[in-house]
Amino acid sequence: MKKTDLVENALRSLSEQYPRGISAEQMGRELYLDRSTASRYLNELVREGKARKIPGRPVRYLPHPPAKTEENPGKEAANSMPPSSRQALVGELFADIVGAKHSLRSVLEEALAAVMYPPHGLPMLITGETGTGKSHLAHTLYRIAADRGRLRYNAPFVAFNCAEYAQNPELLMGQLFGIKKGAFTGAAHDRPGLVERADGGVLFLDEIHRLPPAGQEMLFYLIDQGVFRRLGETSMERHARVLLIGATTETPETVLLPTLYRRFSVKVALPPLRERTREEREILLRRFLEREEEKMGVPLIMSDECRQMLLTYPCKGNIGQLQSDIQIACARAFLRHLQQPGQHVTVTIEDLPQTVLREAPEKTAATTVGKPLPRKQGKIDQIPNIYEQLVHRKQSLQESGADHARMTQSLEEVVDQYVRVLMQTSRQDLADLSGSARLIEPELYKLLHEAVSEAEAFLPSPVSAHQLAAVGLHMQAWLNDPERSKKLSSLPEIPSAPAPYTRAAECIATRVKTRWGLDLPAREIRLIALILSPRDQEQSPERRVAVLVAMHGESAARSMADVTNSLLGCPVIHAVDMPLDQPSSVAFERITQTVRQIDQGAGVLLLVDIGSLTTMGEAISRDLGIAVETVPHVSLPMVIEAGRKALYTENRLEEIADAVRRAAQLPTLSNRPPNRIIATVCYTGEGAAVTLENWLREHLPDTDHDVTVRSVRIDPESRRSPLLEHLARTNRLIAVVGTVAPELPGVPYLPAWELLRPEGVGRLKQLLSATRTSPVSPSRSDRLTYDRIPSLVEQGLSETARHLNPRLFCRIMQKEMDAVREQFDLSADRELGLWMHVGTWIDQWIGAQLDGQIPECPPESDDCPPAVSSSNIRAWQRVLEALSQTFSVDIPEHMAVHLCRLSCRPTTSRF
Numbered sequence: 001m002k003k004t005d006l007v008e009n010a011l012r013s014l015s016e017q018y019p020r021g022i023s024a025e026q027m028g029r030e031l032y033l034d035r036s037t038a039s040r041y042l043n044e045l046v047r048e049g050k051a052r053k054i055p056g057r058p059v060r061y062l063p064h065p066p067a068k069t070e071e072n073p074g075k076e077a078a079n080s081m082p083p084s085s086r087q088a089l090v091g092e093l094f095a096d097i098v099g100a101k102h103s104l105r106s107v108l109e110e111a112l113a114a115v116m117y118p119p120h121g122l123p124m125l126i127t128g129e130t131g132t133g134k135s136h137l138a139h140t141l142y143r144i145a146a147d148r149g150r151l152r153y154n155a156p157f158v159a160f161n162c163a164e165y166a167q168n169p170e171l172l173m174g175q176l177f178g179i180k181k182g183a184f185t186g187a188a189h190d191r192p193g194l195v196e197r198a199d200g201g202v203l204f205l206d207e208i209h210r211l212p213p214a215g216q217e218m219l220f221y222l223i224d225q226g227v228f229r230r231l232g233e234t235s236m237e238r239h240a241r242v243l244l245i246g247a248t249t250e251t252p253e254t255v256l257l258p259t260l261y262r263r264f265s266v267k268v269a270l271p272p273l274r275e276r277t278r279e280e281r282e283i284l285l286r287r288f289l290e291r292e293e294e295k296m297g298v299p300l301i302m303s304d305e306c307r308q309m310l311l312t313y314p315c316k317g318n319i320g321q322l323q324s325d326i327q328i329a330c331a332r333a334f335l336r337h338l339q340q341p342g343q344h345v346t347v348t349i350e351d352l353p354q355t356v357l358r359e360a361p362e363k364t365a366a367t368t369v370g371k372p373l374p375r376k377q378g379k380i381d382q383i384p385n386i387y388e389q390l391v392h393r394k395q396s397l398q399e400s401g402a403d404h405a406r407m408t409q410s411l412e413e414v415v416d417q418y419v420r421v422l423m424q425t426s427r428q429d430l431a432d433l434s435g436s437a438r439l440i441e442p443e444l445y446k447l448l449h450e451a452v453s454e455a456e457a458f459l460p461s462p463v464s465a466h467q468l469a470a471v472g473l474h475m476q477a478w479l480n481d482p483e484r485s486k487k488l489s490s491l492p493e494i495p496s497a498p499a500p501y502t503r504a505a506e507c508i509a510t511r512v513k514t515r516w517g518l519d520l521p522a523r524e525i526r527l528i529a530l531i532l533s534p535r536d537q538e539q540s541p542e543r544r545v546a547v548l549v550a551m552h553g554e555s556a557a558r559s560m561a562d563v564t565n566s567l568l569g570c571p572v573i574h575a576v577d578m579p580l581d582q583p584s585s586v587a588f589e590r591i592t593q594t595v596r597q598i599d600q601g602a603g604v605l606l607l608v609d610i611g612s613l614t615t616m617g618e619a620i621s622r623d624l625g626i627a628v629e630t631v632p633h634v635s636l637p638m639v640i641e642a643g644r645k646a647l648y649t650e651n652r653l654e655e656i657a658d659a660v661r662r663a664a665q666l667p668t669l670s671n672r673p674p675n676r677i678i679a680t681v682c683y684t685g686e687g688a689a690v691t692l693e694n695w696l697r698e699h700l701p702d703t704d705h706d707v708t709v710r711s712v713r714i715d716p717e718s719r720r721s722p723l724l725e726h727l728a729r730t731n732r733l734i735a736v737v738g739t740v741a742p743e744l745p746g747v748p749y750l751p752a753w754e755l756l757r758p759e760g761v762g763r764l765k766q767l768l769s770a771t772r773t774s775p776v777s778p779s780r781s782d783r784l785t786y787d788r789i790p791s792l793v794e795q796g797l798s799e800t801a802r803h804l805n806p807r808l809f810c811r812i813m814q815k816e817m818d819a820v821r822e823q824f825d826l827s828a829d830r831e832l833g834l835w836m837h838v839g840t841w842i843d844q845w846i847g848a849q850l851d852g853q854i855p856e857c858p859p860e861s862d863d864c865p866p867a868v869s870s871s872n873i874r875a876w877q878r879v880l881e882a883l884s885q886t887f888s889v890d891i892p893e894h895m896a897v898h899l900c901r902l903s904c905r906p907t908t909s910r911f
Helices: 003-014 024-031 035-047 073-079 083-093 105-116 134-147 169-177 213-225 258-263 278-296 304-312 318-339 354-359 386-399 404-431 442-455 465-480 499-516 522-532 556-568 584-598 611-624 636-646 653-663 688-699 722-730 760-770 786-800 806-824 828-850 870-887 895-903
Strands: 051-054 060-063 124-127 157-161 202-206 243-248 266-269 300-302 345-347 546-552 573-578 604-608 628-631 676-682 708-713 732-738 749-751
Touching (some): 003 060, 083 105, 124 134, 134 157, 134 202, 134 243, 278 300, 304 318, 304 354, 318 345, 318 354, 442 465, 442 499, 499 522, 546 556, 546 636, 573 584, 584 604, 584 611, 628 653, 636 653, 676 828, 688 708, 786 806, 806 828, 806 870
Parallel strands (some): 124 243, 202 243, 676 708, 732 749
């Protein structure tokens, strides 16, 4: 075939996609020719009468005579092949899709015709309910197009679910088309979008109806002209050639713009599972079981009754739900196989999820000896598993080398905490009078009441309704899964309760045996006795991790928090809702204020959905000096897991965050390589610390570009910082640089005055290369003396100050600081830190006044150290007055008190 014939064929096939004509540049991109060559061939076609030229800029070309247009060219292309050949080709290419030769044959024929249409396929829209296989079909079509030469061998396949960012249209369009720097607040860099990544390949947009109208218009323009603009661009046009495959669960005519809907040349609909043949469903079941058997490495057998249910229940989630339900059943059967090894794994009706059992036409209830167990599904299944908690605590204590007395005391604390959770949940359950909402089956509650009434004759004090409900909650959770404790190995001994309450627990065990034929294990009887016995439930508040849910929408976060708090029986989850029309700055202030209020000294776990919320935690941590861990893509199971873990004070922030990430199958901190960090510290977390942070960033060697520098506030009295301790646990803290040595064993400390010396950079490089874990202390010959302070501060401020004259500042300080040094008995280290602190503030005040702004000041505080007297304050006031007159700045009156507070020598630890 001649080159002109190839260009002519491409021109005719592209006339539908470009009804206003195609330029030489576009033709060149389609056929991988340079523009001048494509222009030569197109003009040759014009001279031969096979094409016509449309004047303009750029010049465009159309075939002559105009190519025929059909309602569905893909369908005609498919029908041009004999039926037997079409069926054979579809069966061969779609061999992994169940129903390719039967119920899905016509659908797959049209889809195949679309991707095979020359030269690069036709845009296609796939409709169908959730779980019908739209994503799988799209990827299969991409593979076929690549294998058959319609796409280059390494063409990209980019899949994107528009529902992920549907609540933030701006972010959604930015993800799709890219973002121009400055397009909106926070857009600090140019960023390409998915369209650019998919250039030359396939772009699959699931839930395409979630695109806003503006995004649909941009998508139409991309399909029609092959051009698009990044978000924020107004003049520049970008080009991309993509085969677009859209998918939606909605009726496309009602949710898509007419222009975009009509632009999809081929539209195929995948039928739901209920409309597929039984034979196809059997094939699906067999394939899914084969996959699970391959994963297990053990022969897999399914009972006939179980197979019948999976073949007949409605399965509203279609193929996706069927696969998920089969995986759950196989997982339960495999767990039983681990406890009772055999030659094969057997899936029985008891292994099926509740969704299958509830929806199956003929449900056979599983029974034990005697009458059916009083099972209660729903929230009761979320009652904490005391056995898992005991095993976890025992393992932690053994690893730490705890003695027997400490282990016994710690295990009692676990039981006490579990009883508190049960008691708080029982109060809510007793308050709910509607039988359907109660967490305990009435039959079980009646049995417990009878047993306790029998035991009251020998009990020293009556059992309260709350205690009885607490026992009921525990018993209901156990009856739902009598094997829950047997699944764990190395269970520790549960502490004993007083004898009368043990006898009462034995009365309950006897009635359970008579009623349902179940033998309560000895550890269950001991645990029930502990719940029945009087326990001190009112304890002083302890430091625990706070959990905050922040989400877009009017009440999404609050709803999740309410459900979790209701389930756990205590307000452990806090919430901030972010309406879609609320600016992100307002949300930031609200979340910051909430974090400040709920922090109990152990940090805050921030659970967010999408968008700007995912980056707020770092900024809030910086501003407040509070350890904040952020986990995105929040869901209700993640919130429940966070709340359950946060109930226990021994769980640290990073441990809870990892547990939540595991629940969401996200990478955990323990699975990620630790970040290298240098922390800069001073009394306020601002001033000198920020100055040092900026200085370090400028002077870090290129080989250490991965090192993060963080400014942190440290308490001048205790020399401790929860945020600094959190950074040391979750990252590789190389060193701490600052004006006050932190109480942080094992982390090197580098005084600021040493870093400001000419040889300080060299020492920092040595520390970076070695990443030592032992503290770095200056040698005796390098100890700081008072006479060296002016030169060191002048050198430091000369590299960081923007408005202050460092030499003049040091001259004033050198003249006025003698009285302050004598008044507070300052060490050289502490005095240097104060010089840098004051110098940084003065520099910021001068800059603010030059810009016509009100300078930020240290916050006022009502408290004042006992050691501060009026003479102390006057000493600092004289220094500040001299600086104010010299640099013409207005220094607030409370600055003297602020500096007095920083100047006081710590009383609890040696500086």
